[in-house]
Amino acid sequence: MEQNKKACTRASQNKYLIGALVIAPMVLTLAACGGGTSGGSAATKTPAATAAAESNPAFVKAQELFTTNKCISCHGVDLAGKVGPKTNLQKVGSRLSSEQIANKIKNGGGGMPVYKTTISEEEIGLLSEWLNSKK
Numbered sequence: 001m002e003q004n005k006k007a008c009t010r011a012s013q014n015k016y017l018i019g020a021l022v023i024a025p026m027v028l029t030l031a032a033c034g035g036g037t038s039g040g041s042a043a044t045k046t047p048a049a050t051a052a053a054e055s056n057p058a059f060v061k062a063q064e065l066f067t068t069n070k071c072i073s074c075h076g077v078d079l080a081g082k083v084g085p086k087t088n089l090q091k092v093g094s095r096l097s098s099e100q101i102a103n104k105i106k107n108g109g110g111g112m113p114v115y116k117t118t119i120s121e122e123e124i125g126l127l128s129e130w131l132n133s134k135k
């Protein structure tokens, strides 16, 4: 128990040092520490610079959607892209507005599947906001 707590504290302190590449496992760690509650402590400590980190519950949800909808099969779990440079989404937020991202997800094109019939408007919104935070 005690040791668990310590590990959690350490994980959140190291949060800012750990690069984007390990965000996914980190989120798992934080989620485990939060014990399924709203994770208020992680949210209050997040400075603006790391607001993009998936400690934001909406972004955690978006990341889940990204996995469950198989986006990762083409874009990769680290967003580096698996089927060509155009599928790299690591800085998609500096290229496209969240609206443009939403449109791409809805309408697809250029190898990107159409998602407007499989994902709700709200979920597309979450995904777009999250991807738009990737700058």
Ligand code: HEC
Binding pocket: 066, 069, 070, 071, 072, 073, 074, 075, 083, 086, 087, 089, 092, 095, 096, 101, 104, 105, 109, 110, 111, 112, 113, 115, 127, 131
């Ligand atoms: C079958 C492979 C595939 C899947 C699955 C896929 N994409 Fe894509 N995606 C692509 C390709 C290829 C492009 C580049 C399209 C182009 O050149 O216009 C792309 C482009 C994008 C872009 C625009 C990137 C840019 O810089 O213009 C976004 C945003 C995006 N995908 C998000 C998603 C999301 C979110 C999902 C899951 C809901 C998803 N993709 C699933 C293949 C895929």
